[in-house]
Amino acid sequence: MRRPLMQAMLGLALPLAAARAQWTTVYDQFYLPAAHNFTFRREYPAADRLFNAFDYGHAILYEVLWTDPAGAPARLEGDLYRHLTTRVLSRPPRLPLVEDAIEPRYARLAPEAKAMFEWAHLLHRQVYDVLADERLDRAAKDREMARLLAYYRSRPDLAFSVQPKNMSLMQERPYSLAFRQGFPKFNGLIWAYHWLQVGLYEPLVVGRSAEERQAGVAATVARFRQMLPEAPGGFPVMMPMTAAIAPTFATRYPAIAIVFDNLHSMHDVISDILANASVPRAEKRARILEAARAYRDDTTEVMTVAGWRRMSLGMGLENQGGSAVGFLPALPAPTMPRGMVMRYDREGNPLGGHDHHQ
Numbered sequence: 001m002r003r004p005l006m007q008a009m010l011g012l013a014l015p016l017a018a019a020r021a022q023w024t025t026v027y028d029q030f031y032l033p034a035a036h037n038f039t040f041r042r043e044y045p046a047a048d049r050l051f052n053a054f055d056y057g058h059a060i061l062y063e064v065l066w067t068d069p070a071g072a073p074a075r076l077e078g079d080l081y082r083h084l085t086t087r088v089l090s091r092p093p094r095l096p097l098v099e100d101a102i103e104p105r106y107a108r109l110a111p112e113a114k115a116m117f118e119w120a121h122l123l124h125r126q127v128y129d130v131l132a133d134e135r136l137d138r139a140a141k142d143r144e145m146a147r148l149l150a151y152y153r154s155r156p157d158l159a160f161s162v163q164p165k166n167m168s169l170m171q172e173r174p175y176s177l178a179f180r181q182g183f184p185k186f187n188g189l190i191w192a193y194h195w196l197q198v199g200l201y202e203p204l205v206v207g208r209s210a211e212e213r214q215a216g217v218a219a220t221v222a223r224f225r226q227m228l229p230e231a232p233g234g235f236p237v238m239m240p241m242t243a244a245i246a247p248t249f250a251t252r253y254p255a256i257a258i259v260f261d262n263l264h265s266m267h268d269v270i271s272d273i274l275a276n277a278s279v280p281r282a283e284k285r286a287r288i289l290e291a292a293r294a295y296r297d298d299t300t301e302v303m304t305v306a307g308w309r310r311m312s313l314g315m316g317l318e319n320q321g322g323s324a325v326g327f328l329p330a331l332p333a334p335t336m337p338r339g340m341v342m343r344y345d346r347e348g349n350p351l352g353g354h355d356h357h358q
Contacts, residue, residue: 026115026158031126032151036136036144040128044214047200047221048128049092054193055121056093057084058267059102061186065179065274066106066284072275076186084189085228106274110288112157113270116296119158120263123148124197127256131204132213145253152259160262161298162255164308169294169301170239170265171341175287178276179268184338187271188235189228192321194264195240196224198257199324201249206325220324226331227321234331236321237338239264241312245324250312254305261308266295303346310348 031037041048060080064072099114100107107114130136130144153159171177180187203216227234242257243250250257269291273284294300303311317323318332336342343351 026112028115029119029122029155031122032148034126034129034144034147036129036133037126038129040125040132043132043134044128044217047217049094050089050196050221050224051125052094052096053084053088053092054197055097055099056088056102057189057193058117059097059099059106060084061190061271062106062274063103065271066109069275069277073182076183081185081189081231085231089225089228109285110270110292113266113288113292116158116160116292117263117267119152119155120160120259123152123256123259127253128200128204131201134210142252145256149253149255156296158296160259160266160295161302162258163298163302164258164305165262165265165295166301166303166346167265167311167342167344169291170268172343173269173272175272175276175279176269177272177341179271179274180339182275183271185231187268188232188338190267190271191236191239192224192227192234194267195227195236195245195321195324196220197264198240198242198249198260199224199245199321201242202246202324205246205249205252216325219327223322223324223327232338236319237334237336237340238315238319238342239268240320241308241315243309243312244315244317244320250309258305258308261312262295266291269295303344303348307344307346307348311344311350312348314344314348314350315342 061076064075064080068075099118103114126148127145130141130148133141136144149162153162199220200217203220204213207213207216242261246257270288273279273287273291279287316335319334319336322332345351
């Protein structure tokens with residue numbers, strides 16, 4: 001199950017001084033063995049293939065931000081955005097990608113953060129499998145979900161905290177907001193990805209039969225595709241939160257929902273670190289590892305679970321892309337401008353906000 005991995009941090013993109021003595025001992029680990037593995041891929045192939053496209057999108061984003069900072073705005077908001085939305089998402093890869101082949105130089109910069117994402121993505125995939133397996137009744141699914149969470153948390157070197165993090169960790173650091181301000185279309189696309197990734201849990205949980213679940217997943221995928229044509233106007237204007245997008249799922253499995261919100265928040269943080277020119281290249285790895293530690297620990301910028309729910313709902317479902325089930329014909333109209341930054345206390349009470357739209 002485990003393949004030991006020792007990587008020397010000798011990436012070509014790193015200055016020699018920064019590359020010295022940078023070693024990591026993270027190792028790969030695969031799925032928890034179970035009969036339900038790959039069920040979602042078999043039963044919902046169209047949705048499953050989109051996840052492969054999402055992995056490509058995240059990987060090419062980090063690689064371009066790191067290797068071509070000067071050209072990144074034009075490339076990511078132009079040709080690469082069009083390539084993703086018109087080709088990759090319309091014909092997604094059939095199998096998961098080897099991300100090292102897409103982001104080789106970023107992978108050398110921060111393999112620890114990359115491994116955290118991959119470990120959480122395995123949890124994502126196995127959760128879909130459990131919920132998609134029609135052989136499991138509700139009690140059996142709950143038992144399997146508990147097993148998955150325990151397996152995920154058996155890697156404290158990689159696992160995101162099950163304590164919800166305040167938005168300040170994502171929005172109030174010196175490097176924060178650089179990506180959403182400089183790359184509005186690509187940032188919106190990433191948030192649309194995250195909307196679908198957590199949103200697909202809801203039809204799997206609320207569907208009362210296999211037929212309802214199939215129809216619900218198809219409708220959620222169709223809603224995601226409805227967001228694409230008028231970028232960034234159709235995309236969420238705030239980061240989708242699982243407790244808002246998939247409330248039934250988040251109520252039933254709160255710890256897993258919190259892991260996914262922390263995962264998606266750290267995606268934004270790394271994008272900001274890479275996109276913000278005020279962070280020297282020689283310091284980007286250190287800032288990424290600092291953020292990774294904060295998202296793994298149970299103390300930094302932690303909210304109560306009740307506060308996380310209050311904040312998630314208070315941000316406005318319509319600002320996060322809307323519900324993942326029970327659609328109206330039109331996309332929801334946001335009530336806040338794109339770029340609005342809201343602040344919250346530990347209990348999820350709003351402390352005010354300001355418009356960072358540029």
